[in-house]
Amino acid sequence: MxxxxxxxxxxxxxxxxxxxxxxxxxxxxxxxxxxxxxxxxxxxxxxxxxxxxxxxxxxxxxxxxxxxxxxxxxxxxxxxxxxxxxxxxxxxxxxxxxxxxxxxxxxxxxxxxxxxxxxxxxxxxxxxxxxxxxxxxxAGQALRRRGAREGDLVAVTGYPGRAAAGLARWQQGERDPRHPLLEAYLRPEPRLAAGEAMRGLATSAIDISDGLLADLQHLLSASGVGARLDLEALPLATPLRATLELDDVRQRVLNGGDDYELLVTVAAADLAEAQRRLAPLHLPLTPIGRIVDAEGIHGIDPCYLERQGWNHFPEVLS
Amino acid sequence: MxxxxxxxxxxxxxxxxxxxxxxxxxxxxxxxxxxxxxxxxxxxxxxxxxxxxxxxxxxxxxxxxxxxxxxxxxxxxxxxxxxxxxxxxxxxxxxxxxxxxxxxxxxxxxxxxxxxxxxxxxxxxxxxxxxxxxxxxxAGQALRRRGAREGDLVAVTGYPGRAAAGLARWQQGERDPRHPLLEAYLRPEPRLAAGEAMRGLATSAIDISDGLLADLQHLLSASGVGARLDLEALPLATPLRATLELDDVRQRVLNGGDDYELLVTVAAADLAEAQRRLAPLHLPLTPIGRIVDAEGIHGIDPCYLERQGWNHFPEVLS
Structure with a gap:
């Protein structure tokens, strides 16, 4: 063999x-x-x-x-x-x-x-x-990280933050594979149908592997723009709200990785159409902010910006 | 970063x-x-x-x-x-x-x-x-492992066996990167131009990564045929002949891996054309045997057949 x-x-x-x-x-x-x-x-x-x-x-x-x-x-x-x-x-x-x-x-x-x-x-x-x-x-229809324009809405599929909470549960000894947070970590669902549905509509897109803020920053850097987020607008998964303080929930949503939801930008006039396309997938698309000219991420407390993403080689940061 | x-x-x-x-x-x-x-x-x-x-x-x-x-x-x-x-x-x-x-x-x-x-x-x-x-x-021109037909010649590019001898030298402490055997091991040359040149001519092809006999057997199994090799016809690299007994040289040629030469089969009438196509690459193509109906590898001493190839998981051999 x-x-x-x-x-x-x-x-x-x-x-x-x-x-x-x-x-x-x-x-x-x-x-x-x-x-x-x-x-x-x-x-x-x-x-x-x-x-x-x-x-x-x-x-x-x-x-x-x-x-x-x-x-x-x-x-x-x-x-x-x-x-x-x-x-x-x-x-x-x-x-x-x-x-x-x-x-x-x-x-x-x-x-x-x-x-x-x-x-x-x-x-x-x-x-x-x-x-x-x-x-x-x-040909020519691939969604890119670059392409976000001032005034576009920033929107996210599903409920990020669950996977990071699931990993924490695993590390605490939880082993029921049907636990909804564990399931989110162990069996993330790639948003293939949602990505296809966003063709010709999203002005830019990225998947959230490192964390919402870290990946948003990649998208913003590629597009040469910034974003103003609305903390009140973040989609909060029920099992997170049921067990964590609001600040902790938001921390997971903004900085937890491993969910593999999509983060997209769309013209404000196209949001309803984007949501309509995702409805058959039973996948919410939640606007959480807006693209602005000033680079960086605005509108949220700096405490959320401190732990962005994941770097295997911190010593090469310069 | x-x-x-x-x-x-x-x-x-x-x-x-x-x-x-x-x-x-x-x-x-x-x-x-x-x-x-x-x-x-x-x-x-x-x-x-x-x-x-x-x-x-x-x-x-x-x-x-x-x-x-x-x-x-x-x-x-x-x-x-x-x-x-x-x-x-x-x-x-x-x-x-x-x-x-x-x-x-x-x-x-x-x-x-x-x-x-x-x-x-x-x-x-x-x-x-x-x-x-x-x-x-x-489209349709990829060379395959299957396709070798009874009567085809089995031919090999270059001088296999050098890389295995080079690895042995490395393990013995040789460190001069210009040593021809070390060079063969450390910097093998993928035969891309030769592969392209064999399109439409070779009836089957494989590269020699595990060893000539092991990879020949893969080709034969895919083609549902066997081969009779001519031990006297094997191409013997000068630096091998200069330092090893003939039996050891043949052992390296037949069972040494890591050379990444090509092993092809061609109709006997096409050998000269195949050699002509490789001449500008300064790459010899040496016929070393013939495809036969009887499965397996014939014409060589069984001692050469004992150590074929490389298996990372011997325990799953069954």
Whole structure:
């Protein structure tokens, strides 16, 4: 059994389920893929490392799900449709039960997203999951971080902050996978359909991986603008409000990472249309502020701005 | 400075060198890429882990070169032209001098191969380098592992076995990077131009990463055939013949990995044309046997068949 067979054994679907866009799938030196006419290729790679991006004792199905979800979320943020993925798996040991559960979590999301696993490799080492995702987006229609204009509304999908609270619960020993906050952390849902729905409407977009403020700042920097947020307008998830003080809830919403909601800007006149497009997805889109000319994030207490985002290499900050 | 800035700082070229096929490059949620008309997308991912795929004390420029070379070699084996790559870098620490040398090695090969770095991420952990490469191949012209037919010649580019001997030298303490065997191990040259030249001519192809016999067996299994090799016909590199007994040289040639030469099958009548196409590359193409109906590898002493290839997870062999 080759290294690739190890992935294939746990992750491949029957050949009967093959798709015409996969000219060569698993098992050759490369996958060969056919893009649809008029489409451009969107590509992103994300690496999930044990005890950095997820706890070592997280359920293996959740580890598989999350590793793919965080990569798919980048396609969502570009308005791309998921098509193909590659998995580079580094494992400390070949534990069939762990691998099978991991694969179940990965595969379930891959199939539901239309994202066919077409390649990968397996090596031995500390548990590290590298996922490259490929999507299609009509030529010229990719959503960008840049493009936000003064006067646009800043809006966010869903209820960010739940995942960070879920991770805190996990660290406190909560293990019920149906706990709504734990679920938000362990099984984030990439907003692929929402991203596609925002094509031609959002003036800019980013997904929230590091935290709402940190990712908003990335979008603002790319667009060369600032934003004034309305603290009262933040969407507050019920399970957060039920258990935390308001300040703590807002701290989670603004600085908690790992939710993979989308942050978009839209012209004020387009908000209703944007919300209408997301309604069939049962996904609220909440305006939380407005783009302004002055760079930076305004309108909120500086205490919320202190812990923005995540940096693996603080020593290279200069 | 974000995680991506860390890569960008060391690996990005000036924006002025941007290419029209890179619609969105570094710095957004995804890269967006435009395939040329009539082309299909070839994709492969390769992970290089410290002390498994390369020694921890290898020169960082060689580590960068090799990590990309082993991935590009998969494009070569499909006859694809290199276009874009993504780098997922896991580092134990952000050492600017190490990173700069690593990036020099990676970038030099990337630029020379026309393979633009369009995305990636950086995380902290044991040194692991994940490279996803993307190439283009005219629709329907990808070289496959399957396709070898009874009577075809089996032929190999260059002089395999040098890299394995080079690694052995490294482990014995040799450190002169200009040593020809060390060079073969530390800076393997992906056979991209040779792969393109074999389009429409080779009936099957694979690159030699695990060892000539191991990879030949992959090709034979995919094609449902066998091969009879001619031990006397093996190309023997001068620096190997100068230092090892003939049996040891053959052992290196047949079972040494890491050379990234191409192994192809061609109709006997096409050998001269194949050699003619590779002549401008100064790359010999040596026929070493013939495809036969009986499965397996014939014509060589069983002692050479005992140590085929590389398996990270022997416990899952069954």
């Amino acid at each position: 080759s290294e690739f067979d190890l992935i294939a054994r746990y992750l491949s679907r029957p050949a009967a389920a093959g798709r015409s866009d996969v000219v060569v799938g698993n098992g050759d030196d490369c996958a060969v893929l056919a893009l649809s006419p008029g489409q451009q290729l969107a590509v992103s790679v994300d690496t999930s490392v044990v005890d950095i991006h997820f706890p070592h004792d997280a359920p293996p199905a959740a580890i598989g799900h999350r590793a793919l979800a965080v990569a798919l979320s980048d396609l969502a943020a570009m308005g791309a449709r998921a098509r193909w993925c590659c998995l580079a798996l580094t494992l400390p040991a070949a534990d069939p039960a762990w691998l099978e559960a991991f694969a179940d979590g990965f595969r379930e999301l891959a199939e539901r997203s239309g994202c066919e696993l077409v390649g990968g490799d397996v090596t031995r080492g500390a548990l590290t999951i590298g996922v490259t995702v490929h999507g299609e987006v009509p | 974000s995680e991506f800035d860390l890569i960008a700082r060391y690996l990005s070229r000036p924006a002025a060198a941007g290419r029209s096929d890179v619609v969105v490059g570094n710095g957004d949620d995804c890269a967006v890429l435009a395939l040329s008309p009539g082309q299909q997308l070839a994709v492969s991912v390769d992970t290089s882990v410290v002390d498994i795929h390369f020694p921890h004390d290898a020169p960082p420029a060689a580590i960068g070169h090799r990590a990309l070379a082993v991935a590009l070699s998969d494009l070569a084996a499909m006859g694809a032209r290199a276009r874009w790559c993504c780098l997922a870098l896991t580092l134990p620490a952000a050492d600017p001098a190490w990173l700069e040398a690593f990036a020099d090695g990676f970038r030099e090969l990337a630029e020379r191969s026309g393979c633009e770095l369009v995305g990636g991420d950086v995380t902290r952990g044991a040194l692991t380098i994940g490279v996803t490469v993307h190439g283009e191949v005219p």
